[in-house]
Amino acid sequence: MDGVTATARLRAAPDGRGGTALPVLESDGPLALRRTRGEHPGETRVLLVGAMSGPLGGDRFRIEAAVETGARLSLGSAAATIALPGQHKGEARYDVRLRVAADAELRWLPEPLISANGSDLYVTTRVDLDTGARLVLREEQILGRAGEETGRLTSRLTLRVGERPVLDQELSCGPGAPGGWDGPAVLGGHRAVGQLLVVRPEFTDSPVPARVLADGAATVVPLNGPAALVTALAPDGLVLRRVLDGVLAELGR
Numbered sequence: 001m002d003g004v005t006a007t008a009r010l011r012a013a014p015d016g017r018g019g020t021a022l023p024v025l026e027s028d029g030p031l032a033l034r035r036t037r038g039e040h041p042g043e044t045r046v047l048l049v050g051a052m053s054g055p056l057g058g059d060r061f062r063i064e065a066a067v068e069t070g071a072r073l074s075l076g077s078a079a080a081t082i083a084l085p086g087q088h089k090g091e092a093r094y095d096v097r098l099r100v101a102a103d104a105e106l107r108w109l110p111e112p113l114i115s116a117n118g119s120d121l122y123v124t125t126r127v128d129l130d131t132g133a134r135l136v137l138r139e140e141q142i143l144g145r146a147g148e149e150t151g152r153l154t155s156r157l158t159l160r161v162g163e164r165p166v167l168d169q170e171l172s173c174g175p176g177a178p179g180g181w182d183g184p185a186v187l188g189g190h191r192a193v194g195q196l197l198v199v200r201p202e203f204t205d206s207p208v209p210a211r212v213l214a215d216g217a218a219t220v221v222p223l224n225g226p227a228a229l230v231t232a233l234a235p236d237g238l239v240l241r242r243v244l245d246g247v248l249a250e251l252g253r
Contacts, residue, residue: 003058056086
């Protein structure tokens, strides 16, 4: 018997009054979407509320979000996602597909993903932006709960702007991952890893300067086109969030 398969979909569009409407807001199984008040003018906020534990072994979860021209959407989660072992053997999948039109903005700010011992999860996040779109994307991964070893976790992030590839990277950690993932050239013994991807049209003419910060455990790198990538390592999730929030404040929320 296979695991759970679920797809949640949402689409944000201008409401004609300076705000953002949600003509599509479809929950599915354990993926429940709830609209809340936005933090910025014209913005609508949606939280993903997990209706059950997971993803477990064999589960297939997918989130699809589209933001139309003139809309502003903040998309997050109410709590951390915990990848767990389950009755069904094999890899679980969690796929996120984000599409943002020109003159639209998306803030994808979920709570951390925790890889519990014995789990096996492959996460893909694919972002497609039209030229002139704006994006803030945060990913945080915690390798193991307190006092336990990590599960197997593979995470791939791709970004296209105006149909042009800008970023395609993958990190695999835990049992069965390629050798050296915990060595000094990759995680260096850290158990929390995160990244912040910021895309703004003004970065094309004024790129974010490359630099190293937080005692060498975080970097800011300009990408080709209107994008910047922050990568950070930390001993735990609290330190990781503090580092990423600090860089985002510098870049301007």
